[in-house]
Amino acid sequence: MADYRNLKVEREGSLGLITLDRAEARNPLDRTTAEECVAAFEQHLGDDAVRSLVVSGAGDAFCAGGDLRQMSAFGEMSAEEAYGWPEPIVAAHKLMLRAGKPVIAAVNGPAYAGGMGLAGMCDVVLAVRTAKFATPEVKVGLFPSIIVAHLSRALPRKILMEMMLTGDPLGAEEAHRLGFVNRVVEDRDALDAAVREYARKFEQVSPSAVRLGRRAFTLMADLPAEHALDAAQFLNVPLFLGDDLREGANAFLEKREPGWRAQP
Numbered sequence: 001m002a003d004y005r006n007l008k009v010e011r012e013g014s015l016g017l018i019t020l021d022r023a024e025a026r027n028p029l030d031r032t033t034a035e036e037c038v039a040a041f042e043q044h045l046g047d048d049a050v051r052s053l054v055v056s057g058a059g060d061a062f063c064a065g066g067d068l069r070q071m072s073a074f075g076e077m078s079a080e081e082a083y084g085w086p087e088p089i090v091a092a093h094k095l096m097l098r099a100g101k102p103v104i105a106a107v108n109g110p111a112y113a114g115g116m117g118l119a120g121m122c123d124v125v126l127a128v129r130t131a132k133f134a135t136p137e138v139k140v141g142l143f144p145s146i147i148v149a150h151l152s153r154a155l156p157r158k159i160l161m162e163m164m165l166t167g168d169p170l171g172a173e174e175a176h177r178l179g180f181v182n183r184v185v186e187d188r189d190a191l192d193a194a195v196r197e198y199a200r201k202f203e204q205v206s207p208s209a210v211r212l213g214r215r216a217f218t219l220m221a222d223l224p225a226e227h228a229l230d231a232a233q234f235l236n237v238p239l240f241l242g243d244d245l246r247e248g249a250n251a252f253l254e255k256r257e258p259g260w261r262a263q264p
Contacts, residue, residue, distance in 0.1 A: 067195070
């Protein structure tokens, strides 16, 4: 494992764990942390033993968003520096668009600003009942432009716009009702148990179907329906011709568990 200052990065069986580890500051997503997130994602995505990833926060917060101590000095930056500052955050969001493994957000507390964006870029969002989601940037003179890319695909437009214009939080139960959260649990122990349950499910499915299918879903979800259908025909070809379909079909007919091979 590489050295990380602001993260704890581990592997537990087939599950790659990434924990934002600045509990005393409520796990802010500053530039260094964003750079480390990209490195940690790449580390787990490149490890054949990892079948799924989970992102969580240390302490009682998931991620409080940007570090306001850093942001207070933004006025001294040049235009070029201001443009380049969020590059690691943009890189993390782009990486999640093409990641070949399922990514879980285990939201153990407040997920604000970039922290809500971090949850929103994941495939599955699990949250404790007391978790809250918010985009309060307008209250400090910002607008959460970068996280619009993922959040606008995960929440109804009017709801998201209201959140971004007011900074008002959304509770876990309401986020679940709106489809942003997959499951709400009572506490951190139940959250950890739910993460392991999902990891076991992801162990049982075809790695190549997940890798290619996740990418296909991201591509087709943003296409007009007719174009998506045309794309699907092409995207099915490597699945039809791949080893996993043959193995999966034979395993089903022979009433046994499939033996998936590691994918390049």
